[in-house]
Amino acid sequence: MTYEDPSFSSSKCPKCDSEMEEVSYRYFRCSSCNYENDRDAIVIIEFIWEEFSEPLDLPLK
Numbered sequence: 001m002t003y004e005d006p007s008f009s010s011s012k013c014p015k016c017d018s019e020m021e022e023v024s025y026r027y028f029r030c031s032s033c034n035y036e037n038d039r040d041a042i043v044i045i046e047f048i049w050e051e052f053s054e055p056l057d058l059p060l061k
């Protein structure tokens with residue numbers, strides 16, 4: 001599995017595709033749907049969703 005460049009500082013919400021804001025170090029929150037997760041986890045989730053083209057029912061942290 002290959003990840004995107006880990007140096008990027010913003011991310012899009014994997015649930016609703018809105019911009020997420022960094023609320024603490026490497027931790028992002030979506031202001032639209034309140035989804036929040038570690039940035040590394042978001043990258044992995046986005047990768048899986050793009051790869052399989054179907055959303056996974058992942059629990060909110």
Ligand SMILES: [Zn+2]
Nearest residue numbers: 013016030033
């Ligand atoms: Zn969202």
